[in-house]
Amino acid sequence: MTLYSCPICKLPLYQLSSSLKCDNGHNFDFAKEGYINLLKLNNKKSILPGDNKDMISSRRLFLDSGHFDKVILEIIKIIEYYKPNHTKNILDLGCGEGYYTSFFQKEFNDIKFYGLDISKYAIKLAAKKHKKPVFFVASSKDIPLQEKSIDGIIKICAPMFVDEISKILKEEHIIVSVSPGNNHLIEIRNLLYKSIRNNTEKLNKIVDVDLIHTKEVKLDMSLNPKELQNLINMTPFKWKINNKLEKLLMSNNMFNCTAHFKIEVLKLKPSL
Template sequence: MPVTLFQALACPLDGTPLQRDGAAWRCPSGHSFDVARQNYANLLPVQHKRSRDPGDSKEMVAARRRFLAAGFYAPIADAVNRAVLADLPPDATVACLDAGCGEGYYLRQLAASAPAGCRLALMGLDISKWAVLSAAKQDARVSWVVGSNAHLPVLPGTLDRVLCMFGFPVYPEFARVLKPGGRLIQVDAGPEHLRELREIIYPALKPQRTADPPTPAGFTERPATTLRFRIELASAQEIADLLAMTPHLYRATAEARADAAALTALSLGVDVRLTCFEREAV
């Protein structure tokens, strides 16, 4: 099953098409962006940064890589793969962006699962340079880009699928880059997600939202899927890795983090909602 680089990149400064020129991407206006030795491009202009080193740190990326490589979230990857590949002809060429790709786990699982005859043009984007560096080191078949969901460096109407995994959806941008009939596959935490961990690190749990979010403009919602299963963490390292890849790491007090660090085993419920939105014809 061929996997190729996604080529329809746009200049993050003026939106014009980028063309690969040796070890750089260049636009007609003369803007140039070097390709790193590890074969990724940094398309995040300084004016789009909110800090000097935005996104996940090197340590957080390493924790996520260890946790996902252990297979704990494999059922989520399987469900995403089915959603991406649904309703495609057997010989389709599918351009797919993972918007907030982290260290690339879900794109690698997608590449491994696609049927023979299907061609994938893959792009992974993350605001963390450490995440993109880790992803690029693991798979050279994907176009890896440092960038922001708020200003996707992608030409309009060039994508068949966009993934947003536990991330920060920017629906106008997703609508802009998807083809009519293209699909956004969004995965979010459900009300019972990692409840056992949250009970350890918070004195009280806040009530979870029960109403479905509104369908974003320009999209039609398709049937959603709720995925629930249990995982068994059998070491302090696995528990620490999970905590490091969640927002709870920053929200917990030092005492709560110490309580979690003292654990050597933890049984957890995973509860996620997979929502698929289809881009309306324009």
């Protein structure tokens, strides 16, 4: 039996050769790259939901440049400090093309990392490049994993629904949540918007959580035009480029930019 539950009927899924199957006969085949697609049709708002091919390709190129690696190192410290000794598996929620997931997997050989994303293209790219983490296509609103089967959650600038997480996360285990801080990419936002709003993240939840640790990470980046282009293409800024930003992208000058992240460690309050 696997950790997965059937996205249709919620029964446990068993692996038989190159597919997963439940007792009701629902069957899901592994792709040749090694990932499994467990996204229900009614969870799709388009034929190919999630980030598109161009956004994912740009994300991979930008992350490969290492500008955000300090955030990964901070998360590793948190996992080392807070994880129970018996931690067996951790879910990377909204893992994209698997850059972070593979980084964590290399650091913690005794833990099995799972990467979930709604973008089939992202998961395909992740599974093709990184063989050890386990990747699957699904929605973070409807996670096809068995109840209380996961020892930890990591969420990096991706949607998170705490009520859904509470079903699969073991009690007293942690959620590491990374979200943009108020000064994240402030230089680009100043070029795009007349007024700047603070970045705020509202947890979609009914279940109570305790905030047990918080840390802010600020990074001073110096980006060449290609890195800047990839950064913009992996964000919603891509759809809002104006003349000022277009001129900057066409220049050969280095662009100084701030990355600002807020890292929070959350723990589900025990049920009564």
